[in-house]
Amino acid sequence: METNVKSACETCGLYNKAGLKKLGIHTDNFDFVVALAGNPNTGKSTVFNALTGLKQHTGNWPGKTVTRAEGGFEYNTQKYKLVDLPGTYSLLSTSEDEETARDFILFGKPDVTVIVADANRLERNLNLVLQILEITDKAVLCLNLMDEAERNKVDIDIRTLSRDLGIPVVPTSARFNRGIPELIQTISEIASGKIVCKPHRIKNVPKNIEKAVKTLTENIEKEFPNIPNSRWIAFRLLEGDKQIINALRTGEFI
Amino acid sequence: MKDNNIDHIIELSNELRWQIGDEFHDNLTESIYADAAEIVKDSVKTQDGEKRFRLDAKIDKIVTSKTWGFPIMFLILGTVLWLTIVGANYPSSLLASLLLDTVHPILRSGADSVQMPWWLSGFLIDGVYLAVAWVIAVMLPPMAIFFPMFTLLEDFGYLPRVAFNLDSLFNKSGAHGKQALTMSMGFGCNAAGVVATRIIDSPRERLIAIITNNFSLCNGRWPTQILIATIFIGAVVPKSLSSFASLLAVIGIAVLGMAFMFGVSWALSKTVLRGEVSTFNLELPPYRPPRFWKTIYTSLIDRTAIVLWRAIVFAAPAGAVIWLISNIHVGGDETIAAWLINGMDGFGFLLGLNGVILLAYIVAIPANEIVIPTILMLTVMVTGIGGGAGAGVMFELDSINATGDILKAGGWTLLTAINLMLFSLLHNPCSTTIYTIYKETNSVKWTTVASVMPVILGFVVTFLVAQIWRLIF
Amino acid sequence: METYSPIFALVIFFIAVALLYVLFRPVKGWFWIIKKAFHTNEKVIIEDVLKQLYHFETSKNKVDMKTLVQVLDFKHADIVEAIKKMTINDLIYSESDVLKLTEEGRDYALRIVRVHRLWERYLADKTGIHKKEWHDRAESMEHRLSHDEAEELAAHLGHPKFDPHGDPIPTKTGKMASVHGVELPLLPIGSVGKITHIEDEPEVIYKQILAEHIYMGSMLKVIENNATRIVFESEGEVFKLAPIVAANLTVALIEKEVVLEDNVARLSSLKINETAKILGISRENRGESRRRLLDLGFVKGSSVSIDLLNPLGNPNAYLIKGTSIALRKDQASKILIKKD
Numbered sequence A: 001m002e003t004n005v006k007s008a009c010e011t012c013g014l015y016n017k018a019g020l021k022k023l024g025i026h027t028d029n030f031d032f033v034v035a036l037a038g039n040p041n042t043g044k045s046t047v048f049n050a051l052t053g054l055k056q057h058t059g060n061w062p063g064k065t066v067t068r069a070e071g072g073f074e075y076n077t078q079k080y081k082l083v084d085l086p087g088t089y090s091l092l093s094t095s096e097d098e099e100t101a102r103d104f105i106l107f108g109k110p111d112v113t114v115i116v117a118d119a120n121r122l123e124r125n126l127n128l129v130l131q132i133l134e135i136t137d138k139a140v141l142c143l144n145l146m147d148e149a150e151r152n153k154v155d156i157d158i159r160t161l162s163r164d165l166g167i168p169v170v171p172t173s174a175r176f177n178r179g180i181p182e183l184i185q186t187i188s189e190i191a192s193g194k195i196v197c198k199p200h201r202i203k204n205v206p207k208n209i210e211k212a213v214k215t216l217t218e219n220i221e222k223e224f225p226n227i228p229n230s231r232w233i234a235f236r237l238l239e240g241d242k243q244i245i246n247a248l249r250t251g252e253f254i
Numbered sequence B: 001m002k003d004n005n006i007d008h009i010i011e012l013s014n015e016l017r018w019q020i021g022d023e024f025h026d027n028l029t030e031s032i033y034a035d036a037a038e039i040v041k042d043s044v045k046t047q048d049g050e051k052r053f054r055l056d057a058k059i060d061k062i063v064t065s066k067t068w069g070f071p072i073m074f075l076i077l078g079t080v081l082w083l084t085i086v087g088a089n090y091p092s093s094l095l096a097s098l099l100l101d102t103v104h105p106i107l108r109s110g111a112d113s114v115q116m117p118w119w120l121s122g123f124l125i126d127g128v129y130l131a132v133a134w135v136i137a138v139m140l141p142p143m144a145i146f147f148p149m150f151t152l153l154e155d156f157g158y159l160p161r162v163a164f165n166l167d168s169l170f171n172k173s174g175a176h177g178k179q180a181l182t183m184s185m186g187f188g189c190n191a192a193g194v195v196a197t198r199i200i201d202s203p204r205e206r207l208i209a210i211i212t213n214n215f216s217l218c219n220g221r222w223p224t225q226i227l228i229a230t231i232f233i234g235a236v237v238p239k240s241l242s243s244f245a246s247l248l249a250v251i252g253i254a255v256l257g258m259a260f261m262f263g264v265s266w267a268l269s270k271t272v273l274r275g276e277v278s279t280f281n282l283e284l285p286p287y288r289p290p291r292f293w294k295t296i297y298t299s300l301i302d303r304t305a306i307v308l309w310r311a312i313v314f315a316a317p318a319g320a321v322i323w324l325i326s327n328i329h330v331g332g333d334e335t336i337a338a339w340l341i342n343g344m345d346g347f348g349f350l351l352g353l354n355g356v357i358l359l360a361y362i363v364a365i366p367a368n369e370i371v372i373p374t375i376l377m378l379t380v381m382v383t384g385i386g387g388g389a390g391a392g393v394m395f396e397l398d399s400i401n402a403t404g405d406i407l408k409a410g411g412w413t414l415l416t417a418i419n420l421m422l423f424s425l426l427h428n429p430c431s432t433t434i435y436t437i438y439k440e441t442n443s444v445k446w447t448t449v450a451s452v453m454p455v456i457l458g459f460v461v462t463f464l465v466a467q468i469w470r471l472i473f
Numbered sequence C: 001m002e003t004y005s006p007i008f009a010l011v012i013f014f015i016a017v018a019l020l021y022v023l024f025r026p027v028k029g030w031f032w033i034i035k036k037a038f039h040t041n042e043k044v045i046i047e048d049v050l051k052q053l054y055h056f057e058t059s060k061n062k063v064d065m066k067t068l069v070q071v072l073d074f075k076h077a078d079i080v081e082a083i084k085k086m087t088i089n090d091l092i093y094s095e096s097d098v099l100k101l102t103e104e105g106r107d108y109a110l111r112i113v114r115v116h117r118l119w120e121r122y123l124a125d126k127t128g129i130h131k132k133e134w135h136d137r138a139e140s141m142e143h144r145l146s147h148d149e150a151e152e153l154a155a156h157l158g159h160p161k162f163d164p165h166g167d168p169i170p171t172k173t174g175k176m177a178s179v180h181g182v183e184l185p186l187l188p189i190g191s192v193g194k195i196t197h198i199e200d201e202p203e204v205i206y207k208q209i210l211a212e213h214i215y216m217g218s219m220l221k222v223i224e225n226n227a228t229r230i231v232f233e234s235e236g237e238v239f240k241l242a243p244i245v246a247a248n249l250t251v252a253l254i255e256k257e258v259v260l261e262d263n264v265a266r267l268s269s270l271k272i273n274e275t276a277k278i279l280g281i282s283r284e285n286r287g288e289s290r291r292r293l294l295d296l297g298f299v300k301g302s303s304v305s306i307d308l309l310n311p312l313g314n315p316n317a318y319l320i321k322g323t324s325i326a327l328r329k330d331q332a333s334k335i336l337i338k339k340d
């Protein structure tokens, strides 16, 4: 438990083992939707299986999962619907193979987004993590494959990482069920609002772009005062993303 | 007006886009990576820089080396097939004798004792039950060996290396390197292979991968290949070499399938699916020691059970159809089956096959697994020799020799056997795959192409082989 | 069955195959030729006439019936017929033999040009179709897209202002951005600029430029400029062009002091055991594939080395940000590096 570090929360409850029930494919009457996002081959499906008791196919190559899968678990009498997504490198592209995942992260309105990252390749995984953090502030980083990281002598300071990212970071080895209890506990605390995240926002943006983004953001916020991710929408508008434009018209963004 | 404001925002964004220029995406990604680098510098300490794991690098050097890369690939394919062929033999005949020789008579006498009408018991027990039993006996053992071995390779991380080694060939035929992965999936099940093509991000290459997936010999077709190769090919060489010869024949067919896949991909990308090869990028994951027992357990319980279940669901109605067409009479006293067989015999002869085989393939569209028992049953019916269990009753003879005898009595030669193996490789995909292709492409046109093109190829190839064979011998 | 012999069967088979080949072989098959003849309708002729007139007008040339018949690939009678119709419909008028566009005709022509260039942009950004084919495909597509579809397409592409050759795309209301820059032969030695336009006609010269691998948006530096040849450096390679070829390139001078990196090389030239820093991705690599490369970590400043050589020579795997990623040679050649 000593690795279970929360950024914004000092009053975390302890994991209640008896409170967990794997519900398999039964996902009716759920209280929260939890999305599993992350780069390909980082262990999303393995985490999914560990949480739901299902047997979603896993395999050691990027692109094993190509359709989204749903499963459920119950923790402390709250029911969660868990959605396993295909791996994505980025939300900035419009490539077809990543469409399923991108759509769900952007428009599926998950209550909690669990970002599964490979601890051995954190830098490249952060590309997606930082993008997701522009979109939602209800996220947790599941730092998976910790066993391999230990073997490769990669040493990660969880507390600093969590502080820099502004979200809870839970180290796991999903294949061996290590860290899964902590993950469940963190998910439940984010879902119930016990943990409030202050996610990192992309900083090193060139001046001219930052200026354009600011202009757009102000305009968007004038129109939609309570929107949490106006900056992301501005980024996407500058890219000319049709989906976002449509979503803006219909008002169905996150 | 709300709409006006939104339009204004969009107009504004269009305007701003041209001010900041076309480097926007590059700049944004660079900023994100710059942030990432800062964060990583704060919190991650690595011992040996960016070097990849030593052992991984060593394995990779060998499996992608100029000298060893391809031999290792064929060796692995050969070993997997060898274990499947040899290992499935015994449990297969055990299951056959249990389900067909023991359970079937019991069911029959049970039906008699409750005085079930002959047509109902015939329909259920000789039609549906036998089809299902056959599928279990023939498919379960090879699948139970093939799938776990395949999954072990997959978990180890070998598949992406195959894609890496083969990409150059795919590139030359205008296809995508990841097609190697979907092709491998197709060796298990074509429907699964078709779904897996979603990893290919360019639509043109994805379509090529979907259309050509059928050239991967799937699990429903391996048993046919193995059985025919054992009876006919194994018989032409000395006994000590016979199992080796039949293994070679089966591998030959599998490799021929790959050759067709490359050829057809090439032809498609030169004609109807013209276009330049687009990009290819493949992440080579680290090797991971698979968890042996868990893998075997899950692939047995999940994969095997699911594919088997599907086969059974399709085999049952097919069994019923077989029973019906060989028991319903048209006109005089010819059954529908006999009538169809006679009608197709001429065409079948041109292809070096016969009417029986063609009819069997039509009946077996739902599940390729039941081709052989259908052929046997129909052959017995046509030749009128004893050995079967009655009109429309599918069966498997426990001894391979007896099966061979029946086929030879039906006029089979080495040519028939070779062409059946070729036709089993080159014919329409099973109905599940066709449906999957439709779901994935959403196009009747491409579904039709993917379904009809292999049959036409099959006709052409068997026709040519038959004519040349007859000229030579 | 009595007449059967393998030879006889084979002969019939090959005759059938030959027949099918003659009918359906790509492009030259009779079936396609007949189909095409069937499809050249009046609309296509009218639109092509309008477009030609527009191009003549913008290049300040006068055109009469005779020249028009020469440049267009239709039957003489059909063109005459079409021109008659167009005059009646007030799309064109003639002034002492010279054909001119009316206001309405110009609008129509601009719409066609817009669709043509949008479609080229689409082919360039969203498909893998080779550059050589863009023009012909756009030629046929420009007659088929309706106004709404063109708008849809423009929105889908993010309202681009230029086509992939650098020609401006007319907006919905017929406005056009202007191309910055001058023809390459006019630049003095030592000037640094960016290619803003590559003229795709005449085809011979365009093909030559493509064969040299000169790309839109690339930075270049003029090294030598005289009456016989123009030599410049771009993306780590030196190009030598005849002035007549070079005149098809428009280059915008870069005002600010930008340092053009020395020792630029392409990733495809990296050898095993060498390491390098990434400088950027060539402009030639656009759209989805560019984004994917960026997402995979091929961003400015990352260090890169060869991880694995392919047994068949292509693709090689590169080690970037801790992961091994395989790229085909043609992609690697569009990533610019500086060797350490």
Ligand SMILES: Nc1nc2c(ncn2[C@@H]2O[C@H](COP(=O)(O)OP(=O)(O)OP(=O)(O)O)[C@@H](O)[C@H]2O)c(=O)[nH]1
Pocket (backbone or CB within 6 Å): A038, A039, A040, A041, A042, A043, A044, A045, A046, A047, A057, A058, A059, A060, A061, A062, A063, A064, A065, A066, A085, A086, A087, A088, A144, A145, A146, A147, A148, A172, A173, A174, A175, A176, B155, B288
């Ligand atoms: N050593 C180790 N291996 C793991 C761990 N978690 C997952 N794996 C392995 O990593 C590989 C990839 O796991 P998946 O769960 O299929 O990955 P994914 O993120 O769903 O991949 P895609 O569906 O392709 O995006 C599998 O071979 C897993 O067995 C872990 O904690 N430790």
Ligand SMILES: [Mg+2]
Pocket (backbone or CB within 6 Å): A044, A045, A046, A057, A058, A064, A065, A085, A086, A087
């Ligand atoms: Mg997965």
